[in-house]
Amino acid sequence: MNENVYDTIIIGSGPAGLTAAIYNVRADLKTIVLAGEQPGGQLTITTAVDNWPGFPLGIGGTKLMMDMQKQVTNLGVEIKNATVSRISNFKLQSANFKIELIDKSELLAKAVILATGAKAKWIGLPNEKEMIGKGVSGCATCDGFFFRDKVVTVVGGGDTACEDAVFLAKFASKVYVVHRREEFRAAAIEQKKVFGNPKIEVLWNSEIKELNPPDPAVAGSPSLDKEGGDKLRAVKIFNNKTNEEKIMPTDGLFVAIGHTPATEFVADLVNRDPEGFVVIGENKDHPMMTSMAGIFAAGDATTINRDFRQAIAAAGDGCKAGLDAESWLGSQSL
Ligand SMILES: Cc1cc2nc3c(=O)[nH]c(=O)nc-3n(C[C@H](O)[C@H](O)[C@H](O)COP(=O)(O)OP(=O)(O)OC[C@H]3O[C@@H](n4cnc5c(N)ncnc54)[C@H](O)[C@@H]3O)c2cc1C
Known part of the structure; x- marks a missing residue:
């Protein structure tokens, strides 16, 4: 088997992507997480997270995400610091999709989970980003x-x-x-x-x-x-x-001037709403599947979580996407 063929390639290393990875590796699927330009996702830019259950005094955003990454790698998932530039439908070597990275290398996947999040739009003032967490x-x-x-x-x-x-x-x-x-x-x-x-x-x-x-x-x-x-x-x-x-x-x-989902690179592949959020929830057998069979989505990048934008909701969706991808893969003769 080609070592570049994965059962699931998870794009994004925020709470949605890492939770999907936990479920996929524990289902014995060959899984890789592509971390993108912000390993750990949006929570890494916040100081205190008080609404993630299990921490009586809250937990730092970076600490939470670094611990989540450790948990995922301890379970045997590879996390690669790589950004995806394109996904194409690709039937070869029992894979369905070719994932192209910005460094021009390629990986093959039977199923893909999009967990690329959404970025808050900022006003654009010079010291605005430095002041995040300071007011x-x-x-x-x-x-x-x-x-x-x-x-x-x-x-x-x-x-x-x-x-x-x-x-x-x-x-x-x-x-x-x-x-x-x-x-x-x-x-x-x-x-x-x-x-x-x-x-x-x-x-x-x-x-x-x-x-x-x-x-x-x-x-x-x-x-x-x-x-x-x-x-x-x-x-x-x-x-x-x-x-x-x-x-x-x-x-x-x-x-509060809006969010931009990081989904431009799949614009030609899956249905998105007018603001670019990936549409899921329309397939009754696979609620986390996008309009393209075999591509699932979870977290802030999706139409389901766009109005919630909370880490725990993204993680919950990641769990569902992982399970849904597993169930879909089980039904395929790859
Ligand atoms: C400042 C701030 C504070 C917050 N505080 C809280 C809080 O206290 N509690 C709470 O519940 N929520 C909080 N949130 C919201 C929370 O961070 C998000 O709801 C959550 O992180 C969404 O998770 P996600 O996995 O969907 O996406 P993200 O966390 O956004 O992760 C997206 C991931 O996708 C990767 N990616 C994007 N494009 C590509 C690509 N082309 N190729 C490869 N990878 C890619 C990124 O690098 C990143 O790893 C906060 C958000 C911000 C900005």
């Missing part, structure tokens, strides 16, 4: 809890921004929603919840231009005195209608 967040469900009695700002105007604002208002003393247009895109019911919440104030026609702008007035902001200087203290807001700028103290900035 800047792409996930209100994950980090809202840390902002009890603090002032937070949400950026965006869609469903997620409105839902995030309402969710954050449970903890925060004040929630500003900064939106660059004059009206929300969000569903009417979500807008109603925002407008009806006395803690939430919407700043229309407004854009964030700077984080922690140098201004002595900011010294009085709520968190600076208590927690020191490297955290978010304030944002500079630009009103695109009046051209006015103002500095607004804030402890947290939640960027």
